[in-house]
Amino acid sequence: MRKCIVCRTPFQPMSMTHKACKPECAQMHVQVEKERKLKRERQEGLAKLKRRADYFKETQAALNKWIREVRDAGKPCISCGHSDHGQKFDAGHYISRGSRPNLALEELNLARQCHWCNVHLSGNQILFRKGLVARIGLDAVEALEADTTPRKYTVEQLQAMKADYLRRIKEAKQA
16 A cells, blocks of 8 residues: 555555556646746756855855844844844944955854844944954954955855855754
């Protein structure tokens, strides 16, 4: 006996490749498989059209999520010190991505920051620096400020970084 792949009712298969209990289930199974194949082909086609910048954005989003939800989860805003007070939290950059794109994916350059400080106060930089010094130390902040090393990530590096951050998020949620 085998269970139908569609309706999960037990049936006696006629051959090893027989997966459905009746013709209606077989047709439905064929349709589902066609849709899966089309979806897979569409995703592969879209992946071929992606530029390095698209992979960079995806990696930045995964890093930001990891900062907000795992590394700095439960910590107050690095700038104003407010904890969860009904506000949305962002992953704020101490040194902005526009001024130094080489530090956009640098973990020490990011911290959990309330949306108000990040967007409306343009990062609230003076208080951000004070909070960052308190968290990682003056030497690390000065090293970050002095860092002008160019970073040009390959698509493979960006994919690996994104996968690593998503893995860390998943592990934290399971723990």
